[in-house]
Amino acid sequence: MSEERSASAAAPAGAYDELRRELRETEIFASVGALLAWDQEVMMPPAATPLRAEQAALLGELVHERRTSERFGDLLARAEQDHADGADARVAANLREIRRNYDKAVKIPTSLVRQLAETTTHAQHAWKDARERSDFEGFRPWLERVVDLDRRKAECLAGPQTAEPYEALLDVYEPGARTADIVAAFTDLRGRLTPLIQEIASAPRRPDDRIHRLPIPIDRQIAFNHQVAARVGFDLEAGRLDTSTHPFCQGVGPGDTRLTTRYREEGFFDALSSTLHEVGHGLYEQNLPKQEALGEPLSESVSLGIHESQSRLWENLVGRSRPFWEWALPEARREFGAAVQGIEVDEVYGAMNFVEPGLIRVESDEATYNLHIMLRFDLERAMLHGELAVRDLPGAWNERIRADLGLEVPDDRRGCLQDVHWSMAAIGYFPTYTLGNLYAAQFWTEIGKQIPDLEARISRGDFSALLGWLVEKVHVHGRRYTAPELCAKLTGTSLSAAPLMTYLEAKLRPIYGI
């Protein structure tokens, strides 16, 4: 033992440095996979689909092999031994997360990885078909297989700390999160959100939403969206903004962050919201320390919840605020001229905060959105735990929509078939959306305290102090802290529904005169 110790003391950085080189190289291959994924959605000709499937599969295999190789495991063990004293907190955090990823990766047998890949490829096709024809029965056998596989995956991943199978899946997307904490936060949020939404439904005033029918030529919208992205701080020399059916952000690697949004001639305000959302993700990707620590957890995002907090903050807390439109509307007038004449800031502000229960999650407003998430969280958890049979999903879904939103679901296309996630076996993913909303509001409250003139700055189109705060407090740390640790560090308290509710109440009550 003492011999080993002295040997490692002689060259303490050896294994760790080699481990970092290995991670970097693997990540370079993974970044190629990320580029393939972007290209597939934005550029690839349709006939290239079979080739792309082979390219992605071979690269994916290569990356998985490198991440789970015996050699890698040995290197990691040696690096841990060399740094067992934990003297350097950054190195300790890095090793903790590398170990976490490695243990997770090797716990899932290759046969299950392959079955998941194959099944979800077919399940996604089946889901697309089934959604189009609103035919749940066409998707049911695939969803049953997916739930089974996810259950097996949860069994593989579960550790002594895992409270229930669902928690093992949640942990993939939101490392360290506990189901019980999420249930508590969601229950609190639900209890305060539901009466607010009901009050709004019978409010004496409603904002005018005619701006959502204003036609603006798409090429002009494209120019404007690029301008806003750049102004907010997204570096277009180190990224792109393109068009795709479903907006997304792909952080390919250092110097290469690619966003997409979508335009409709009468959808200028929706397009800008989508752009701001993806810009939020993109700013996070661009400011993670990827140059220095590519492939290491120290250069990766904390969790999907924290990633989503960044997108929601720019989309909602900034993009649906009055100060933002005090700056943006005159800019839009300059760009679009007559098309937006006669529209005032209050009108845009009201219309951007229109609250109305709807059937579709991705079209829903800032308040009701979270009810959509809670519904999915409850139902996927029940399916995974065998408390809800897949065949009973449509009934359970429709009942919840009736209870929560007071709406009748006319068909499964606008019901339980609307989202892609389950066809991708991504059970455990949905709650991170609402976690993002909660974290965003909680950070925002703190930012307001630390940057007292924030609103004045935003109304001048000055986003630098805000972005500076996010970079310094969130982005540069990578995965050094877990989400709960980061939240406590930045806001002094643990995750709570209070900041989001306070923010929504303060904004929506005056708009609706309640």
Add this chain to the structure above:
Amino acid sequence: MSEERSASAAAPAGAYDELRRELRETEIFASVGALLAWDQEVMMPPAATPLRAEQAALLGELVHERRTSERFGDLLARAEQDHADGADARVAANLREIRRNYDKAVKIPTSLVRQLAETTTHAQHAWKDARERSDFEGFRPWLERVVDLDRRKAECLAGPQTAEPYEALLDVYEPGARTADIVAAFTDLRGRLTPLIQEIASAPRRPDDRIHRLPIPIDRQIAFNHQVAARVGFDLEAGRLDTSTHPFCQGVGPGDTRLTTRYREEGFFDALSSTLHEVGHGLYEQNLPKQEALGEPLSESVSLGIHESQSRLWENLVGRSRPFWEWALPEARREFGAAVQGIEVDEVYGAMNFVEPGLIRVESDEATYNLHIMLRFDLERAMLHGELAVRDLPGAWNERIRADLGLEVPDDRRGCLQDVHWSMAAIGYFPTYTLGNLYAAQFWTEIGKQIPDLEARISRGDFSALLGWLVEKVHVHGRRYTAPELCAKLTGTSLSAAPLMTYLEAKLRPIYGI
């Protein structure tokens, strides 16, 4: 021996099939590299350059390792043994070319591969700088290193059949070509081309070239170029047409062939020429049997010369012909309206065949272009063989331009620094351009005999018989035949300057009234 025979007879396809699987998998990785290269020129944000260099290097290494591995060599040897009887001509051709590629790849030591990669990366940067500042001395040390490395590469590649070092490099781009044959064809071509160009210079008539100053909005040009590409037979569902500084064609893989062109508002006719050129390459790529034989020589192009014959055929033989404009001009009138009113077919036909010696290869006309190539062929061959010192290149270049084209070179930017090839260590590449012109004219003469109503078809915008001929006679064979074999098979004779000269004389004399 007899035991081995019976063993191989029992499972004759074993090693060969495994070899094909291996080639396919390696090609999938190579195809990802091709996509990276396309993205770099067309989409990549500038800040991603260092990441892209790492991505390309790692993938390139992986592909090179797979192509030169001992395991691969063993498989190849076993497959050769299994098929030693040569009963199946397609298999025999495939194995012959796989062997050729393998022997070439393993002959170059990894250290030289790395030195070439490193040196050319720097040399290309130095060349860009030097060209901008017209500073040959800034590029000279790099060119000296490149010539040295290419000389070493030639030494590695040379075999008992190699007549001179240059031939070993030529063979990389034009498998099986002999320097002596090229010298003979070029000498013949030069002897007949020079007097024609001189006659044209003092001709009584010159076409009006005002159409090259006609402004047409770029978005309309883009639509028109897509329309023409599709009409000619390029499948836009299995490819793309984008914009880049230097037009190119990237055959990524089956279902994915990507072309670029470039537009200037007053450069409609140039843009269409570029598009037709790349479409010619693209049609070849799309019709090679990549689905069935991906990664195998049977699905690869014969040589750069044959590839170029396809692009030149569509760009020049079709795109500068009268029948083409009888169809295309009315189409352009429909698309562009007033912008092209009052222009007649004869005017376009004349202007598309304007012949005038110029300093820049890529801007030169169909006739003088070949003189630019011969000059480069002679000078690079002399440099490689140590007969021309790199420091004497500018003088030698300028003297040749004076002798061949009667022009004074005002600076090296418009002289020996104009092309990228030498900075990429691509000595041996240039002659394939003129080989392409020669093959194109020779094929064209044959096509004219076999499709008697070819001109009438083209004037109706019907390109199907022409494309059908090329697909059937050239594309589907992949690399089954060498270029000289293919030429003999299709035209009954070996490569000759006569068809190109006959074609040029027949076209240019009436236009210039000589």
